[in-house]
């Protein structure tokens with residue numbers, strides 16, 4: 001056995017022995033802990049209130065990172081700062097994030113309106129949203145801190161509009177979100193409306209690409 005192979009094997013055994021450590025949270029443990037979040041985000045992360053983001057199918061790292069931003073007060077929201085004042089251990093939040101990440105987002109499947117078609121053109125145009133968030137808003141879990149971008153497909157339109165306007169006014173800011181703060185001042189209210197109508201109707205579980213204009 002080569003030295004390299006021995007080291008690889010040893011690392012594998014260590015990572016198996018340590019269970020979920022390093023690999024992120026435990027979704028089974030997270031399902032129980034997520035009862036603290038279910039009232040607002042839904043037990044499976046498909047919130048019914050359009051002002052509360054869906055967490056189903058969102059990347060684990062992103063859910064964890066944003067929860068910690070609320071906890072530190074770097075991202076501001078009264079409800080989330082209240083919740084994370086109580087629930088804030090890294091392990092609990094990682095488990096909860098793993099639970100929501102393992103759920104399937106239910107898209108509204110809204111009809112492909114003219115506004116949504118305009119939104120698709122903007123998404124694929126000069127602002128290059130697709131480069132980071134993927135051609136269908138599927139996002140990028142990221143191989144490094146710097147190339148990750150959250151999933152947008154099927155998210156509530158009301159929430160998307162609110163958060164994009166907060167990036168534009170720099171009310172929402174983060175180290176990873178600096179590109180959002182740079183791009184959004186170039187985007188008008190009407191363009192935000194179109195982008196969010198387009199993104200919210202995308203159904204990543206549909207067999208065909210639902211975003212093609214009929």
Ligand code: HEC
Nearest residue numbers: 036037039040051052053063066067077079080083087096
């Ligand atoms: C009382 C209602 C409420 C509860 C309970 C709640 N949340 Fe939230 N959550 C919100 C609201 C409202 C927002 C949107 C904040 C904003 O507009 O920036 C949000 C946003 C989030 C986001 C940001 C998602 C995104 O797409 O950027 C994450 C992550 C999150 N919550 C995780 C959790 C977790 C984990 C729990 C349980 C430990 C939880 N929330 C419990 C109301 C709640």
Ligand code: HEC
Nearest residue numbers: 127128129132148149150160163164174176177179180195
């Ligand atoms: C250079 C990469 C990049 C580009 C280009 C980009 N984004 Fe983002 N976007 C990000 C990152 C990274 C975040 C997460 C920021 C954070 O951590 O707060 C984000 C966050 C978002 C969010 C918040 C999602 C949520 O669940 O809260 C929305 C909505 C969004 N982007 C839409 C867009 C749109 C629309 C465009 C084009 C106009 C765009 N982005 C262009 C990287 C990018």
